[in-house]
Amino acid sequence: MGEVAREQIEFxxxxxxxxxxxxxxxxxxxxLVPSLDICLIEKGSEIGAHIVSGVIIEPTALDELIPDWRYKDAPLNTSVQHEAMFYLPNELKSINIPIIKSIMPQMNNAGNYIGSLGDFCRWLASEAEALGVQVFPGFAGSDLIVEQDQVMGVIVGDMGLEKDGSQGSSYVPGMELRAKYTLFAEGCRGSLSKKLMQRYNLRQGVDPQTYGIGVKELWEIPQSKFSAGYIQHSFGWPLDDKTYGGSWLYHFGNNFVSFGFVLGLDYENPWLSPFEEMQRVKTHPVIRKHLEGGRRIGYAARALSEGGYQSIPKLTFPGGLLIGDAAGFLNVPKIKGTHTSMKSGMIAAESIVEALNIKQKDPMIYQFRIRKSCVYDELYQVRNIRPAFAKFGTKIATLYTGLDSMVRGKFPWTFHHCLADNDKLKPASLCLKPDYPKPDDKLTFSRESSVFLTNIDHRDDQPVHLKLKNPAIWKTVNLDIFKAPETRYCPAGVYEVIDEHNEDQGPKLQINSQNCIHCKTCDIKDPTQNINWETPEGGSGPNYSGGM
Amino acid sequence: MKVIVPVKRVVDSNIKPLVKSDGSGIEINGVKMSMNPFDETAVEEAVQLKEKNIVTEIIVISIGEIKCQDILRTAMAMGADRGILVTTDQAVESLSVAKILKHFVEKEKPDFVLMGKQASDDDMNATGQILAAKLGWAQGTFISKLELSEGKAKVTREIDDGQEILELTLPAVLTTDLRLNEPRYASLPNIMKARKKPLETVALTDLGIDLKNSLEIVSIKEFSSSRESIIVDSVDALLDKLKNEAKVI
Structure with missing residues (x-):
């Protein structure tokens, strides 16, 4: 297919x-400047369709952005009332860890709100539209427009392409959206942010980013079991000491429970399945008792950045900048990133206004302002906690967390993330295969029935958006050494080994891209990063409903 | 020619509907809503007729809460010229919808009404027929092909044993089958233009139409799919089970 003439719009x-x-x-x-012509695009079919989080929101940034949010129907109605933290030594026992607020202030959730981040974003979008921002859901930024080393905007993808890339009957060519500055807010492991990091060497001199995958379920439980504002976290079982992760469980809204499990993607055992770990942890009595008798109404998964302070890339380049989790502003010990994401967006806005005034191509002032901000302070304070888990294992790192928190991270050292997550996998032959229980369809479920709950939609005959850079590597590395870990880490069953017993051709990898829920884990964890995640047709992917 | 295309806001067809725990209805809070796919087909057909210079004006009408503006904007992004939203918080059944549409047909005097044969939420398949009866107009339902000429509409209907071709005298009510066409994507510039097209909002209570619901929803239940399945090892075993266990042959 040759170059197509693309319509252009300027903002x-x-x-x-x-x-x-x-x-x-x-x-x-x-x-700041009401006359600015601002365009916001979103690949989900509507705002919130691809948003996944716990979520507990610390309202600091929101208080600053929309001080009267409490009077504007913001969907944050459940404040945190009681919290508990459990260490699970095995599948039956639990140890309640007291949260001493004076020692670990980051773990204290008083004053925070439980909600659905999707609903919260829908509300923020209505605020933005009321101010005159042009919001366009269903349009995916598929490529960068770079001219004379400056980012001039993005291309929103073609619609109506056929599987082989040819133009179908309803084909609409993508367009060029151009702007003086482009803000990349794609979230963790954004596909354009990844291109930008490569093109402008933004990761030079910083630690590799390390990630986690969060797998979430939304439950509706009987009124008798519901306790609005109750939150609990757990760590330990079913993970071993050197694997980082844990569960969350929040009671909020109308008899809703947000339940989920985060697994550090620096895990070593290629047999691990984040999805099955999440299913398994529900069978522990401290979790089971909340969910039994309820019904599961939603499912979602998404990768998140865990590298923190050490992994923050250079944030600006000619024509634009990175904000939110695309840059990696999540505070891991706090298990929160919404407030830092929002704050980074606000700082970016203030910096852009200044850069516009002085016509600065590279809005470097943003980098400077972030360094001086509370976002940086809070990430600096907790910088050693996540790497301590990778270094010492869960038990010792938990003790270390207490010490480090007592001095508010003022120890004179900084631990580093030495390897990228994809380099951490050990050969399958050296690792134990966990024995995951079969789903009972009441408390625990299969991948298939889970993906069904995401309201997923990819038009069947569009090109596959997940590609292997070098297809030959799959057999020699993924299959022979790691026994196809993508079939386990993918929470949506996208990757499948077929023809396992075909002696002529040997096994093949089948990519069921229409199942993809856009979590980006494959782009991160593939042993040689041979899998490349690109945006499918705009509006494709999951349609997470209210409450998720 | 002038055409009215009524459109309904329904739970998006990709969403697996969730029955509320008290069985009173389907959960729509926070759920993605879209234009009824049958109505989308009707809008597309009207736009194609306008592109062929047969239709000169397309008016889209929706009834419901203020949020229904979004599907009217979508219809206008596809090519409709203006929108009318009749706002109400109460559920309106087919008969009421037909009465409201009749009001606007008498006011706007279109040459024909083009609408989805049914809505994908309740599958009633009644509004078009009731509207035609109330107006005393000809009706062509389930159409998969439409040819317009001076004062006439030639339609191909999808019926049980094949296709039926009818010629109707306009004005008429035409209801569309999904086979009629493939609705277009709304392009970004057209979405931007649609935001500036006229959209009139009227409260249902201001129309002075007497509406009473004659239907009552008793309860809504989830489809149960917990049927057990087994694999039989031969055709004979299957026939045996069908004969002796299921007793269906």
Whole structure:
């Protein structure tokens, strides 16, 4: 297919991604300069369709952005009332860890709100639109427009392509959206952010980013079991000491329970399955008792950045900048990133206004302002906690966390993330295969029935958006050494080994891309990063409903 | 020619509907809503007729809460010229919808009404027929092909034993089958233009139409799919089970 002539539209500012950071940036820009022409695009079919989080929101950034949010129907109605933290030594026992607020202030959730981040983003989008921001869900930024080393905007993808890349009957060519500055708010492991990091060497001199995958279920439980504002976290079983992860369980809204499990993607055992670990942890009595008798109404998964301070890349380049989890502003010990994402979007907005005034191509002022901000302070304070888990294992790192928190991270050292997550896998032959229980369809479920709950939609005959850079590597590395870990880490069953017993051709990898729920784990964890995640047709992917 | 295309806002067809725990209805809070796919087909057909210079004006109408504006904007992004939203918080059944549409047909005097044969939420398949009866107009239902000429509409209907071709005298109510066409994607510039097209909002209570619901929803239940399945080892075993266990042959 040759070059197609693309229509162009010009804006002052273009924002790629309709999550908390992108929407906060849009709102702040309009508050500062109402005349700015701002366009925000979102690959999900509507705002919130691809948003996944626990979520407990610390309202600091929101208080600053929309001080009267409590009077504006913001969907944050459940404040945290009681919290508990459990260490699970095995599948039956649990040890309640007291949260001493004076020692670990980051673990204290008083004053925070439980909600659905998708609903929260829908609300933020309505605020942004009321200010005149042009919000376009269903349009995926598929490529960068770079001219004379400057980012001029993005291309929103073609619609109506056939499987082989040819133009179908309803084909609409993508367009060029151009702007003076483009803000990339794609969330963790954004596909354009990844290109930007490569093109502008943004990761030079910083630690590799390390990630986690969060797998979530939404439950509706009987009124008799519901306790609004109760939150609990667990760590330990079913993971071994050197694997980082744990569960969350929040009672909120109308008899809703948000339950989920985060697994550090620096795990070594290629037999591990984040999905099955999440299913298995539900059978522990401290979790089971909350969910039994309820019904599961939602399922979702998404990767998140865990590298923190050490892994923050250079944030600006000519024509634009990175905000939110695309940059990696999640605070891991706090298990929160919404407030830092929002704050980074707001700082970006303020910096962009200054850069516009002095016509600075590279809005470097943003990098400077972030360094001086509370976002940086809070990430610096907790910088050693996540790497301590990789270094010492869960038990010792838990003790270390207590010590480190007592001095508010003022130890004179900084631990580093030495390897990228994909380099951590050990050969399958050296690792134990966990024995995952079969789903009972009441408390525990299969991948298939889970993906069904994501309301997923990819038009069947569009090109596959997950590609192997070198297909030959799959057999020699993924299959022979690691026994196809993608069939286990993918929470949606996208990857499948077929023809396992075909002696002529040997096994093959089948990519069921229409199942993809856009979590980005494959792009991160594939042993040689041979899998490349690109945006499918705009509006494709999961349609997470209210409450998720 | 002038055409009215009524459109309904329904739970998006990709969403697996969730029955509320008290069985009173389907959960729509926070759920993605879209234009009824049958109505989308009707909008597309109207736009194609306008592109062929047969239709000169397309008016889209929706009834419901203020959020229904979004599907009217989508229809206008596809090519409709203007929208009318009749706002109400109450559920309106087919008969009421037909009465409201009749009001606008009498006011706007279109040459024909083009609408989905049914809505994908309740599958009633009644509004078009009731509207035609109320107006005393000809009706062509389930159409998969439409040819317009001066004062006439030639339609191909999808019926049980094949296709039926009818010629109707306009004005008429035409209801569309999904086979009629493939609705277009709304392009970004067209979405931007649609945001500036006229959209009139009227409260249902201001129309002075007497509406009473004659239907009552008793309860809504989830489809149970917990049927057990087994694999039989031969055709004979299957026949035996069908004969002696299921007793269906």
């Amino acid at each position: 002052d500012i273009l924002i790629v991604g309709g999550g908390p950071s992108g929407l906060s940036a849009a709102i702040r820009l309009k508050q």
